[in-house]
Amino acid sequence: MKNLNKIIVAIALIFTVTNAKAQYDQLFTQYMFNETFINPAYVGSKEMLMATLVHRQQWVNFPGRPITTSFSLHGPIQDEKMGVGLSVLNEKIGVLNRNLVYASYAYKLKTGDVGHLAFGLMGGIHNQVNKFSNLKTNDDGSVDPQLGQNSPSIITPNFGTGIYFNDSTFFAGLSIPRLIDDRVSFNPNGDVVKTIKMNPAEFHYYLTVGKIFKLDKDVKLKGMAMIKAVKNAPIQLDLTANFLIKNMIWAGLSFRTNSSIAAIMGVQINPDFLVNYSYDYSVNSIRKYSQGSHEIGLTYLFSYKKIKNLSLKTLF
DSSP states (O other): OHHHHHHHHHHHHHHHHHHHHSOOOOOOTTGGGOGGGTOGGGTTOSSEEEEEEEEEEOSTTOTTOOEEEEEEEEEEETTTTEEEEEEEEEEEETTEEEEEEEEEEEEEEEETTTEEEEEEEEEEEEEEEEOGGGOOOSTTSOOOGGGOSOOOOEEEEEEEEEEEEEOSSEEEEEEESOOEEEEEEEOTTSOEEEEEEEOGGGOOEEEEEEEEEEEETTEEEEEEEEEEEOTTSOOEEEEEEEEEETTTEEEEEEEETTTEEEEEEEEEEETTEEEEEEEEEEOSGGGGTOOOEEEEEEEEEEESSOOSOHHHHHTO
């Protein structure tokens, strides 16, 4: 049993160190409701101040699974010529615990009667710590003294940039959310090694595009695609189709290549408050060990002026 525990701990440490060395971004199925983490130029693209809370439980029943909680607040200023936003995220993967805090700014140029082209910047900090003391390594459930101490808490800066275009029925964006390669690793002596540098070869690129189709007076369809690209990894494609019914209820499906399919649903509780939920079913080998992923989002709207059909303006 002790040998088995040591093997489990070794696997956990390898998983932790591997992820600590690699730059990675958080995963959301309902990214279309919370694009501030993907593209800073998105902030202020709606006609009101929006506060969004999203919680994701990935790969339920899988030990050490990612658990992610994010909060964002953004809106337009200066007669909608600019946008500002604040984003906060906490993510736990195994013994790794990290926090992100970003401030975002977008400058918007009017194109045509209803279109806008925005240029965005974001800046903030990453904080991470490896909580080795949470590992139970002995038969009695106690912690091995060699692993009883957490790693130092590391804080690193980061920046991102993007562009975003939207009009009444079409939108598209291109962004690099993280320009700094902030790696944390451990040398053979167990000391923490922190690396902070700009490395274009490690950039994560996000391309989003979508369009709204009016099917009849009570039903609209929002089709959306997101492409994620990074060096030494397959390009990942997210395809989503959401139907909006009577400007109050929406439901749809999402597909992520080599990963999962998802059902998405939501409702506008009142003119200011919206709730949405999604369930991911894995289509790769991890489905043997997991009962899928759950994600719930809450959005509150602070209107600057009287707006008709808030759901249409904010989500579609």
